[in-house]
Amino acid sequence: MLPFPHPFGRMLRRAVSGVAAGALLFPAIARAQYQQPAAPIAQILDQPATPAVLLSPDKAHLVVLSWPGLPPIRTVAGFEYRLAGRRFDPKTSGPSRGTGYTGIAFQAVAGGAARSLAQAMPSGTTIGDVMWSPDGRRLAFTVTSDSAITLWTADVATASATRVTNRPLNAVLGRPCAWITPQRLACTFIPDGRGAEPPAPGTPNGPIVQEALSGRAERAATYQDLLKSPHDEAVFEHYATSQLALVALDGAVTPLGTPAMRTGIDPSPDGRFLLVSTMARPLSYTVPLEYFPTRTEVWTLDGSVVKSVADRPLIERVPWGGGAALTGPRSIAWRSDADATLAWIEALDGGDPTVKAAKRDRVLLLPAPFTGNATTLVETEYRAAGITWDSPTRAIARELDARSRRTRTWLIDPSGAAAPRMLWDRSAEDRYGDPGDFLTTRDARGRLRLQTTPDGRQAFLSGAGASPEGDRPFLDRYDLATGRATRLFRSASPYFETITGVLDAAGTRLVTRRESKTEPANYYVRDVARKIAPRALTAFTDPAPQFAGVTSQRITYTRKDGVKLSATVYLPPGYDQTKDGPIPFVLWAYPLEFRSVDAASQVTGSPFRFTRPSGSSHLFLLTQGYGVMDDPTMPIVAMNGKEPNDSYVEQLTMSAQAAVDTIVAMGVADRDRIGVGGHSYGAFMTANLLAHTRLFKAGIARSGAYNRTLTPFGFQGEERSYWEAPDLYERMSPFTHANKIKDPILLIHGMADNNTGTFPIQSERMYQALKGNGATVRYVQLPGESHGYLARESVGHTLAEMTAWLDKYLKKSKTAM
Known part of the structure; x- marks a missing residue:
């Protein structure tokens, strides 16, 4: 057969001849080299980023985390798996593309010089997953090398760091560790003897088939990085499987249960139980891992299962539209002000916002020892949108209607002795009318609760303070009985100043983050009662x-x-x-x-x-x-x-x-x-x-x-x-x-x-x-x-x-x- 037998072939042949002769008829793809921007831009790009700062739970220290400059393309474009909506590095069994921190320093709120860690981290490593211990005396963090992620802790008093164990962590499905008590953590590790990943088949074993036979509408977002084959499933399960274990600060590691795909580990406030979420087959080629079958259980610290809270099947009919929700228990978590009480939300309308219903959701409670049936704390006309816990007789509950964008905030009594009382009913879009968010703190037992004055009658609200003149962040002391707010602080010209933490019971001593048009953001201790100049805690300079x-x-x-x-x-x-x-x-x-x-x-x-x-x-x-x-x-x-x-x-x-x-x-x-x-x-x-x-x-x-x-x-x-x-x-x-x-x-x-x-x-x-x-x-x-x-x-x-x-x-x- 002669080349280009069709008339179009003759035209293409002439075009090819023209290219050979130097007459380029069609623009070529430009295989360009990376270009540098002008000098001022390049100089700024090459500077380290301004450090990140976290206030300790006891509000005694700031941890200052140094960032490197932008990572090189060899790091960003390195090999990664993109499976089930998750991207991860198979060499480390952790997230890919992460930049990580390069240094840690402690700054006492009381004053004095910042103290960097006494020893440098191993060369070529980065720091991540930084977590204060419940008492604020230690810091846990991960160190990532080219081949593994390991757990370290740092002592605030001595500014010294120690690698807790050499066993490599598994962070494919999320943060690998959580504090249980100030002396112990729960972590997910790479299972012993995991071996090599499943090999790709030399030839296809058969076609990939998907089907929808229910006749029901199943809307789906255009998700990316989904599983596409049995081999993808096998590789994903290989790397997502981890061994849950307790880790003591002396390095002792105690395995709990058998290896599985653990997607969540949440210790109870009293440190006696773990809320463990486990993903299982069948996996899906149409939705990411958030909708894979998941079992949520309460475990004791010896690995015994004492309560199965939810056993959710594969969800390929994903809730769609504002106000839609999953059926069954969702948002399962510990009540933060109690020793060991579970709280979760369930839809009363089948999760369908188009269904007429007097109540959309209910919030349920189940205390240890998790026997009997859960009790209903509150039912909401809109979707339940979270609770700020405080005490056996007080909590703040929120609900939201996504379509109308109405939001309500309620003062509720978890004991049931008093009826819920509405604090606000407002448009979620109304920034000018936003009363702010309630602040929380940890009590002497490490439980998270509403931050209040010593008599418990007044709480604290902090918000953006939006106004026609622009945002002016504020702190209010709010009387929970009368609804009267007393303004303690408001950012004033020429500064933009936000609340990082309230240091005293009266709400007069604050840690703030302050900046102006000409001054970079830094952290300060401010005494609003004495009206004296704020005291600087950090001295970050202009990065550009x-x-x-x-x-x-x-x-x-x-x-x-x-x-x-x-x-x-x-x-x-x-x-x-x-x-x-x-x-x-x-x-x-x-x-x-x-x-x-x-x-x-x-x-x-x-x-x-x-x-x-x-x-x-x-x-x-x-x-x-x-x-x-x-x-x-x-x-x-x-x-x-x-x-x-x-x-x-x-x-x-x-x-x-x-x-x-x-x-x-x-x-x-x-x-x-x-x-x-x-x-x-x-x-x-x-x-x-x-x-x-x-x-x-x-x-x-x-x-x-x-x-x-x-x-x-x-x-x-x-x-x-x-x-x-x-x-x-x-x-x-x-x-x-x-x-x-x-x-x-x-x-x-x-x-x-x-x-x-x-x-x-x-x-x-x-x-x-x-x-x-x-x-x-x-x-x-x-x-x-x-x-x-x-x-x-x-x-x-x-x-x-x-x-x-x-x-x-x-x-x-x-x-x-």
């Missing part, structure tokens, strides 16, 4: 002094339908409006859905934050002469009894128009040199704005989803399926309108994106649609990267691509346009 000349302004403005909007406008170092005039600008945003105009109009954020970019932040563009309008609110509001997305494009366009008009009117932005960008749903927004407006001269869309028919059972806050609202799915999909995109767009996507809904194929198909319709487009794929970009090379290259794209299409002269 190159950014110090950036100025910012929190602004509010209104779109044409009356919805109030807000944003932060950043201007580059050295910018002089009189001298420089309007400059190129970038809007970087992420749409949110609301049920009311009032909620959508509320101001978010604070004008007093110490802002420094990290990772692949768009704020790095400020070092390259761009202005940035950061997080201009793009609310999508339910209007006239309809769903928010029914007018998505129209509302998005109004918000963008108002944002552009505002910065142009301020005199800082050149209307002919404004770009737009976003990540994930923000990328979706970007493509839609380029398709439906000509407001922007270029766009950057990172890790987005552009064809909503590829997420047919809902997306973001949209609960209707494609078959219920096909016109909506098509209207909201920028893929449908690819032929309308006339301004340049840069697509970036991690090739290992595992976020539900943002498969890399979303960007692949969008690129093909744009290219086929003659758009100006560039598509950058980042090897080994997930939904967020982690490796130093990937982050640097992303920022180099973003800068080059905007330089090309925003910085060129107006006449050239």
